[in-house]
Amino acid sequence: MTRWQPDARGRLEAAALELFRERGFEQTTVTDIAARAGLDKRTFYRLFGDKREALFSGGKLLEEVLVKAVAETDAAPFETVIAAFHRVADEVFADRLDLVRVRQSIIEGSPELQERELRKTGSLAAAVAAALRAKGVGETTATLATESGVTVFRVAFARWVAPGCDASLTDLIAEMAAELRAVTSAPAVPAPNAATPT
Amino acid sequence: MTRWQPDARGRLEAAALELFRERGFEQTTVTDIAARAGLDKRTFYRLFGDKREALFSGGKLLEEVLVKAVAETDAAPFETVIAAFHRVADEVFADRLDLVRVRQSIIEGSPELQERELRKTGSLAAAVAAALRAKGVGETTATLATESGVTVFRVAFARWVAPGCDASLTDLIAEMAAELRAVTSAPAVPAPNAATPT
DNA sequence: AGGACTGATGTCATCTTGTGACATCACCGT
DNA sequence: ACGGTGATGTCACAAGATGACATCAGTCCT
Structure with a gap:
């Protein structure tokens, strides 16, 4: 009708x-x-x-912005990816906290939706890695830089969406990137007790 | 009947x-x-x-071994996770390359199965992070160390399964861990040319 | 104007996934 | 032998997903 x-x-x-x-x-x-x-x-x-797809239409824009940012940024691979996510925080998620929270609470309520989100994140990562390789970055480096960057973003995003958080997504990304660097930096020599930098 | x-x-x-x-x-x-x-x-x-679950019964063993290894290892968080995956490579995947390849090729052929695998990996990561926190590691550090370790393992695993690869999973894990450290290490200061340590 | 074409939509039929409700049958202890 | 118990088969069914076909608005061509 x-x-x-x-x-x-x-x-x-x-x-x-x-x-x-x-x-x-x-x-x-x-x-x-x-x-x-x-x-x-x-x-x-x-x-x-x-x-499920009715909930995931924003992914396309996200990928476009991300890939473009990677292509335009001229820095070391990992830094490039982090910079790209900073741009995403500004251009895509600015002023959308409320909507994002609703969406996320729906996703958290369904394993099926969580799976789909994981897949979307995965294909996003693939696109970013491809964009990095297109700039001449080697396969392995591109993959690891991308995956690390995505990890940083995911953790920052989770914190941002969490109830009672008032920090900006950009700040959280920067913070998590620093933390990840600290965590994966060369291990302290066995015995010594040198304090790890904050 | x-x-x-x-x-x-x-x-x-x-x-x-x-x-x-x-x-x-x-x-x-x-x-x-x-x-x-x-x-x-x-x-x-x-x-x-x-x-899909018929293909993912091995996950339980994997998680057990991993969590146990994390609990028993005494080292920095990221190193602990990497060590745990080394144990998994020895105890779970030794002599199983052929079977793993068949399984993986099936998974690659179906988006649905890929989603499930992602979810399994996610819950594995959650378990590892929890094991780390149980040792007194902070929330953020535990999460980032775990995610980075899982990334290393996933990339190493993918290489190991790829046709024509003859390296051992353990060696690949060590190699990828080193690469990830290099990729995420502090960015070289803009101008200078100091060689990054191998 | 009139007619053919196209694209988006509705209708119908069908297969498959996944689940609830209930019936059966082997086995077990007493 | 009797009554549980647990694993299994049977039946029915809602919902997801897809193919085949009908319909109708608007468009283009003559």
């Missing part, structure tokens, strides 16, 4: 977010989502690969 | 591995697997949470 709905994709995403928040992911059927958007279940599946 | 099959779980795992290899994961139904094991679909679901 419902012929010709403008921006079907956006409507479905909004409907999905609402319903997931109201009843939870598992308790929401694709038919429910489509109905709220005034569309058919089949239309949902034409626009999204599966039920 | 088929009453009382010994080691139903093992039979199902074997059947699943065979079928996944023969036809691929998606082309295999749970009913197929159960039939080949001489059991019913319902029995499969009583022993495994879902179709």
Whole structure:
């Protein structure tokens, strides 16, 4: 019946977010989502690969910004990746804390969604590593710098989203990057007691 | 009909591995697997949470060995995690390259299985981080050391499984750990050219 | 204007995953 | 022999996901 709905994709995403928040992911059927958007279940599946994808449309923008930032930055591999994430913090996540928190709480409530998020993160990492290799960075270095950078971002992001956190994402990224450097720096010689720098 | 099959779980795992290899994961139904094991679909679901789990039974052993190794090792956090993975390389993966390769090629063929693997790796990391914290290591340090260690292992593992690789997993882990240290070490000051230590 | 084409959508049928409810049967201790 | 107990088979079914086909708006071409 419902012929010709403008921006079907956006409507479905909004409907999905609402319903997931109201009843939870598992308790929401694709038919429910489509109905709220005034569309058919089949239309949902034409626009999204599966039920979970309705929550992960932002990934594309994230990847674009990240890859572009990597391409434009001229520094050592790991520093380049960290710089790219700083840009993402500014350009993509600025002013979105509230929305991000809602999204994240939905994801935390469903193992299925967590798996999907992990996969998205993985493909993001692959794209970043590719961007690094395109700049002439060696395979191994590119992979390790990327994975380390992603780790820094993930930990910083988790802290940022956590309830009661008031630090900025950028600051958290910088902090975690410093911590990671400290943690992975060459091990202190066996016996001595030299204090590790803060 | 088929009453009382010994080691139903093992039979199902074997059947699943065979079928996944023969036809691929998606082309295999749970009913197929159960039939080949001489059991019913319902029995499969009583022993495994879902179709993918039949491929991931080894995870439990892995986690046990890893957590035990972390608890017993007395060194800096990152070094402890790396040492634990060295033990895993010896105790769990020794002499299993061929089987691991088959398994991995199946996983590579299915996004769904990749997601599950990511999740397994994630929960493994959580367990390791918890073991580290139990030794008095701080939250942030434990997380970053664990994630870095897992990254090292994942990259080493990927290399080890890759066709045409003849290096040992242990050697690859050591190599990747060294590389990661180099990659994340403090950035060279802008202008100077001081060689970074090997 | 009229007709063909295209693209997005609805409808229907079907397969598969995963689960609840219940029936069965072997085995075990008494 | 009897009554548990536990693992299994049978049946039914909701929901996810997909293919095949119908429909209809708007567009382009003559």
